Amino acid sequence: MKTNLFVQDDNGLVQEAIGRFVVERVAFVPLESYESAVYAWELEGRKFILKLTRKSRRTREQLMGEIDFVQFVASHGVSVARPIVARSGQYVENIGGSMDGMVDGEGSGGSAGYWAYAFEWAEGERVGPGHYGSKLYKVWGIAMGRLHSLAELYAPKQPEWIRPRWEESELLPTLDVCALSSFPELRSAAETWMSKVRRIPEHKGEFGLIHNDMHPRNFHWTEEGIVMFDFDGLTHHHYASDIAVALYYGLAEHSRASENSWSPEQFLHYFLEGYSVCRTVSAELQRHIPDWMMFRHIQLYMLYFRSWGERPAGITERWTLSRYRKDIIGGTLFGKKPEDLA
Incomplete structure (x- = not known):
């Protein structure tokens, strides 16, 4: 898309x-x-x-x-x-x-x-279905954990190089687009979810610079691990959101398959096992992963809406928007409750 x-x-x-x-x-x-x-x-x-x-x-x-x-x-x-x-x-x-x-x-x-x-x-090969499994998930988690740990040590060489906070780079644009929707139920449901994530506290050790788009299209696989690229979304944000994005795109990818044995529980188990090599995984951090997954779902709907309009001519585009609207109004992710996925 x-x-x-x-x-x-x-x-x-x-x-x-x-x-x-x-x-x-x-x-x-x-x-x-x-x-x-x-x-x-x-x-x-x-x-x-x-x-x-x-x-x-x-x-x-x-x-x-x-x-x-x-x-x-x-x-x-x-x-x-x-x-x-x-x-x-x-x-x-x-x-x-x-x-x-x-x-x-x-x-x-x-x-x-x-x-x-x-x-x-970036060296290495593009990640495909053959790479999915416990080894990839754990290495992926280790890489993200290292990134978050280094983010806490980092200070830009020039003060004006500071990256934006998530509210201005994500929340405000999403709210602006949401306000244009002609579906009152959608608008209400989206605003409810966005109000919820806005209230998530910024605990020390759980908020800082994140990649914000660390899914398999933004890293390559090598025998030594993964090579990351595309830091365009670099934002001061909740670490739980970065983890949520990883889980979200795994869910999105596998929701399209008619038959697969992929398990979000298995993914998160090995991913957090890797992440914990570098950082403590608190119960509070894990609790908010479903909220940020839903927020990414709303963001993508608004992105498609901005690109295609609310009632596009193409069948695929109309189906995609309809699917997302149904999820947002019903509080689901690809037909599943967010809290059942993490």
Whole structure:
């Protein structure tokens, strides 16, 4: 359901962006993406990733916060796709607009053009059905636990590089879109869930910087463990939300299969076993995992609503929105009660 931001006519813009990082003219391939446009290119046997994100969506400082954190965890032994420096010596390049110009007609009122930044290609292979099992779940949990532990030691090199809190990056946009819904029951149910998560206390050791999208499409598998990438969602948030996202996407993936032996209880058992290698797993943290799973469910509905409209023409899109509405109104996740999944 993800698409690239750009179309074929923008090849020149993408080539310009890649040219900020390499002298040679190279071929590039668009990759699956949504919030940003992502492209891969290869040079002298090495692969790289280019990301283009609208200035109306991110500031240069926020992107530098992402890059700074990735460098920090990499320096502490975490396997991640490392950022690369542009030919100018900068990590983030201005493409297709002035540094401070405003967009004419942009609803967000952000700056014109895009920011371009790049990373090394993540080593390893994409995670598929054959990888699912206790070994992956435990390694996945260990990686997240290490990330959360390092987040507590991290401070951005520049104070303006601080990443946003979850309320401004997730709650407020979701509330804004929710208010546009023409389904009163949906609006009421979503607002009830969002009010619930807003009241979750921020206990020490259970709140900090999180990846916020650490599912199998954002890491690769190697014999040594997993290599993480795409820290675009890096946010000050509840650690339980990061765990919930991992469980949520496992549930979403397996809910589409007519026959499978995947068990959310089994997943969480091995995942938390791995996570506990690095951090204490409190009862309070576990208690809120279902709440954050439901919140991600609402977020995805609002994202699709924003992309397709509330009554899209396509059958698949209409079915998807209808399924999510039914879940949100009924307080279920893919037909199951959240509290029965964690």
